[in-house]
Amino acid sequence: MTGTQAEHFRCTVAGGIARIAHDRPERKNPFTFDSYAALRDWFRGLAYSEDIHAVVILPNGGNFSSGGDVHDIIGPLTRMSMKELLAFTRMTGDLVKAMVHCGKPVIAAVDGVCAGAGAIMAMASDLRLATPEARTAFLFNRVGLAGCDMGACAMLPRIIGQGRAAELLYTGRAMSAEEGERWGFFNRVVAAEALEGEAVKLAERIVAGPTFANSMTKTMLAQEWNMSLDQAIEAEAQAQAICMQGRDFTRAYEAFVARAKPVFEGD
Numbered sequence: 001m002t003g004t005q006a007e008h009f010r011c012t013v014a015g016g017i018a019r020i021a022h023d024r025p026e027r028k029n030p031f032t033f034d035s036y037a038a039l040r041d042w043f044r045g046l047a048y049s050e051d052i053h054a055v056v057i058l059p060n061g062g063n064f065s066s067g068g069d070v071h072d073i074i075g076p077l078t079r080m081s082m083k084e085l086l087a088f089t090r091m092t093g094d095l096v097k098a099m100v101h102c103g104k105p106v107i108a109a110v111d112g113v114c115a116g117a118g119a120i121m122a123m124a125s126d127l128r129l130a131t132p133e134a135r136t137a138f139l140f141n142r143v144g145l146a147g148c149d150m151g152a153c154a155m156l157p158r159i160i161g162q163g164r165a166a167e168l169l170y171t172g173r174a175m176s177a178e179e180g181e182r183w184g185f186f187n188r189v190v191a192a193e194a195l196e197g198e199a200v201k202l203a204e205r206i207v208a209g210p211t212f213a214n215s216m217t218k219t220m221l222a223q224e225w226n227m228s229l230d231q232a233i234e235a236e237a238q239a240q241a242i243c244m245q246g247r248d249f250t251r252a253y254e255a256f257v258a259r260a261k262p263v264f265e266g267d
Contacts, residue, residue, distance in 0.1 A: 006020070006038070006042060007034075007038050008023070008032065008034045008035040008037075008038040008039075009021065009022055009023050009035055009038060009039060009042075010022070010023045010060065011042070013051065013052060015204065015207065016051065016052060016053040016054065016207040016211075017052070017053070017054050017055070017056060017200065017203045017204065017207055018046075018052045018054070018055045018056070019055075019056050019058055019196075019200070020039075020042075020055065020056070020057055020058070021057065021058040021059065021060040022035065022060055022064075022065050022118075023060065024060075025060045025061025025062075025063070026061070027066070027069065028061075028063040028065070028066035028112070028113050029059075029060050029061070029063055029064065029065040029066060029113075029118070030065065030066045030067060030068060030069035030070075030072070030073075031065065031067060031068050031069060031073065031116075031117050031118075032069055032072045032073065033072065033073060033076075033088075036091060036092055036095060036117075037091065039095055039098075039121075040091065040094050040095040040098050041098075043095065043098035043099050043102045044098045044102070046098075046102040046103070046104055047101060047102050047103045047104075049104070052104060053104060053105075053206070053207045053211040053214070053266065054104055054105050054106075054107065054203040054206045054207050055102075055104055055105070055106045055107065055203075056106075056107045056109060056196075056199045056200055056203050057106065057107070057108045057109065057121065057122075057125060058109050058195075058196055058199070059109060059110065059111035059112060059195070062111055062112045062133075062192075063111065063112035063113040063114075064108070064109075064110045064111060064112060064113060064114040064118050064122065064134070065113070065114060065115070065116075065117065065118025065121065066113050066115050066116065066118060067115045067116020067117045067118050067119070067139070068116055068117055074143070089149075092117065092149075092150050093150050093151060095117075095121070095124075095150070096120060096121075096124045096150050096151045096155075099121070099124040099125070100124060100222045101219075101222065102218075103215040103218060103219065104214075104215065104218070105126045105127065105203075105206050105214055105218060106124070106125040106126050106127075107125060107126065107127045107128070107129065107199050107202055107203055108121065108122040108125035108127070108128045108129070109129050109130075109195050109196060109198075109199035110122050110128060110129065110130040110131070110134040110136065110177075110186070111130070111131045111133060111134055111192055111195055112131075112133055112134065112135070113135060114134055114135065114136040114137070115135075115136070115137040115138075115139050115174075116137070116138070116139055116140065117149075117150065119136045119137060119138050119139075120138070120149065120150040120151070120152060122136065123151075123152065123155055123156055123159065123185075124150075124151070124155065126218065126221075127187050127202065128180075128185060128186045128187055129186065129187060129188060129189070129190055129195060129198055129199050129202070130177040130180060130181070130186045130188075130189050130190075130195075131177065131189065131190065131191065131192040131195050132177050132178070132189055132191075132192075133177070133192060134176075134177040134180070134186075134189075135174040135175070135176065135177075136174060136175045136180060136185070137168075137172060137173065137174040137175065138152055138156065138168050138169055138172065139172040139174075140152075140169075140172065141169065141170060141171065141172040142172035147168075147169025147170060147172075148169075152165075152169060153165075153169065154225075156168070156169065158225075159183075159184060159185055160183040160184055160185050161183070164183055177189045208264065209264055210243075210246070210248040210249075210252075210264045210266065211264065211266035212243070212246055212248065212266050212267060213243045213246070213248065216239050216242065216243055219239070220232075220235065220236060220239055223235065224236075246267055247265065247267050248262075248264045248265065248266065248267065251263065251264060251265070252264075
């Protein structure tokens with residue numbers, strides 16, 4: 001997978017890290033039907049990539065994403081049949097599922113407006129950094145829709161807690177960067193000029209680690225939602241036994257014995 005394969009959004013790949021961003025900064029980077037589908041397909045393909053080991057989702061023009069485009073998406077939706085609407089809502093949910101199951105850690109670097117589907121995309125990432133100017137709003141309620149969009153009622157309470165999630169989903173109000181960090185939505189808040197650098201530095205640290213094992217960690221984080229404790233412990237035992245068969249485990253041991261830093265190769 002390379003940047004040239006991306007359509008309807010920006011994408012560059014270097015050093016095992018893909019940097020992607022919405023590509024309509026003049027409109028605060030809204031989603032279109034095409035960009036939803038393109039991002040879904042790209043993340044689906046990412047599961048089979050051998051040259052990308054982490055993803056950084058960046059803002060563009062000072063904003064992360066304003067969500068669904070009012071003219072290109074919201075307007076047409078008001079004229080669709082139930083069958084067409086369900087096809088659309090399932091497609092948007094498929095983007096979240098593709099991110100969760102892509103096998104690669106995803107870091108959202110949030111600045112400015114992060115609303116609607118943009119907030120969902122940040123939510124579906126594994127790690128989140130923000131600038132002090134970031135404003136994250138799950139604003140579905142404000143356009144006459146339920147807060148249960150694209151997995152928000154399942155994922156957001158797990159990140160920030162049931163009561164806080166309920167407040168955001170019932171009111172559609174914006175969560176400040178300070179609130180987001182305090183509530184655990186953002187891992188940390190950094191200056192705007194340092195955002196991309198810090199996000200890429202975090203991605204580089206992940207990519208320098210055992211990438212196959214990182215993929216296993218991401219898989220277990222997703223799968224264990226639906227497991228009992230006993231099931232989770234057994235699943236982790238199997239996952240860890242698989243990783244122990246890899247060369248990276250041996251490399252780490254040999255480096256420890258030699259009092260050196262291990263150099264992982266992802267196998």
